[in-house]
């Protein structure tokens with residue numbers, strides 16, 4: 001039993017904006033005060049401090065084949081952050097692609113308790129789950145890439161939408177995924193022929209379907225299966241000048257199905273095609289503000305080293321062509337593709353400055369904080385350790401102005417940012433880092449401190465320097481146990497992997513078996529991941 | 544051809560008294576990681592403080608004084624007696640001062656060093672002077688693989704500084720070098736100067752295969768024998784470059800004594816690697 005008393009609580013899901021209250025915890029859950037025997041409860045005196053639910057990250061790349069390729073390709077990254085083992089923790093290394101245990105420690109020390117791994121092809125999901133099991137102190141889930149899946153595209157071509165629905169339900173359960181991820185629908189498949197898609201009605205080679213069909217079909221299926229999280233969409237033409245129009249068009253298309261658009265900063269550029277991208281934050285923010293079914297996470301640039309990794313093979317190739325250096329291209333049989341390239345975001349680079357501005361402007365121009373969430377698309381736009389700095393940029397206009405002045409003159413020219421006076425409040429920060437993502441993910445027990453919620457919370461020491469405040473929480477509690485004290489890890493414990501397993505017509509398995517015989521390098525029997533082979537896990541119901 | 548030992552060296556250390564002398568208390572086969580053996584850390588520390596500096600003994604964190612006997616304090620001149628071939632990272636990241644090792648030394652000696660001087664009287668293991676940013680690293684014996692190359696994964700390596708190897712050097716000497724001078728008086732292994740960006744590598748013994756593979760710019764000068772170059776190198780002309788004379792003069796001033804006068808000789812000039820930028824050059828000494 002644990003009591004956190006006298007703290008100023010920010011719990012947006014329950015509408016609590018800085019009220020002094022006590023939080024009581026028993027058996028890993030938030031409980032009413034009456035259920036606590038105070039003579040036995042451990043008390044954390046939080047008076048003068050800020051209490052928030054544990055952080056929830058809606059989009060981060062922390063585990064699996066892709067991240068591991070990054071670790072292998074970038075041994076230099078392990079010199080950027082090194083941690084020797086201690087009495088209670090293992091050693092680890094890496095800043096943009098930290099090793100598994102270290103990933104858990106770093107998130108935990110920042111006050112985060114739930115993190116979503118944003119992309120795994122089903123074929124390599126087993127590896128992802130094995131790594132997730134090794135990431136302590138946070139709960140997690142995996143999004144399964146389906147936007148270039150041969151079986152689904154065949155179903156769409158043949159008009160067998162019922163079959164597609166059963167297959168998707170089977171697939172997300174087989175991969176023990178939490179949500180459906182779409183990456184550059186059709187474009188990743190076309191990349192196998194050295195091509196891409198530029199518009200929603202371009203043809204996917206060999207299937208005769210279009211990105212539009214893939215998006216709407218999976219949108220409808222996501223709705224029919226009542227998955228907790230709406231479609232998680234990485235759209236077309238990532239990183240290209242002028243891509244804001246296709247992003248808005250995709251938002252219009254997906255509004256009725258509900259859609260979460262990830263790392264939208266990379267998808268919100270103006271300017272002529274082929275020229276240097278410009279910020280189109282005003283346009284994209286207006287679209288987000290107008291559409292009730294759309295939410296975004298930003299993918300804010302953090303200056304310094306990054307390792308870009310996506311399933312978007314063609315986007316990674318064009319990035320590699322621009323910057324040179326190391327590059328990995330990946331092909332995942334009949335499911336997906338991918339690529340990686342390390343890169344450093346530099347303050348004095350005009351393009352990087354523009355990307356930085358675009359992200360911050362989107363944060364400040366989207367009116368409803370429940371629709372925009374804090375991410376750096378770790379490690380694509382920078383490591384998650386940059387969150388406290390981004391929070392400071394949002395909360396402190398003077399700091400923002402000073403950082404803006406340090407950009408390249410070309411990036412500063414005509415920039416909108418200096419005009420934006422808005423400063424985020426602690427309540428709004430609690431929304432974009434906790435309540436918002438948890439609600440959008442459909443996690444009923446996360447992101448708030450109401451009765452019955454998971455006892456995941458963070459106590460911060462107020463500080464005018466918000467970066468300092470959010471870097472080193474005074475206490476972090478996970479499942480009712482104190483895991484961090486004074487910014488240091490004091491306890492390592494396993495976290496749970498959350499997954500969904502929607503119902504499907506078992507008849508579909510015959511079709512899938514035939515598909516495996518025809519197209520897969522592994523047998524049907526070895527494909528599905530059984531929950532008993534996972535670490536601690538939790539099935540989230542679909543209703 | 545070639546050259547002999549360095550005369551100035553013995554005279555120089557004979558005159559210095561206030562060095563700190565380290566000696567391994569007991570020989571061990573367990574690798575020791577001693578980034579803390581660095582003049583920058585020793586110069587203002589008392590005996591006790593030097594004793595307490597951290598080192599890794601295998602995976603165990605220990606104090607320097609528990610493994611080494613320490614004689615002296617508050618000096619930027621460190622002398623290490625005996626063989627320390629399983630002590631890694633000596634003098635890494637140092638910016639000034641001097642280290643003399645009277646025996647063999649382990650991996651990563653002078654890694655990322657930015658100034659000062661390290662003299663190894665024995666052999667150096669792999670990765671000596673890797674990612675060097677300045678200073679002088681003088682190896683009297685042989686050097687291992689990847690001497691003066693880049694940190695794993697990085698595409699830029701040595702950037703300023705001088706490395707002299709009096710014996711032979713292993714594979715990938717000066718790979719990804721960005722600036723600076725590396726001189727090897729003996730033979731070198733394959734892939735010397737691979738992916739070099741700029742700088743100079745001088746080889747007085749045998750230059751092995753695939754020298755300058757992927758080289759963008761920079762110079763590799765072979766004074767001894769050489770394997771056939773890669774087909775991506777193009778023969779240009781016989782030349783008598785002035786800069787080679789200046790480099791040799793500079794090395795002489797550092798204390799290398801050459802048997803014969805090397806200035807004013809002729810060299811075959813090859814340019815490449817045309818698979819990369821192709822602005823690099825390899826000079827092969829024309830035997831008269």
Ligand SMILES: [Zn+2]
Pocket residue numbers: 059060061118262263310377380
């Ligand atoms: Zn991502």
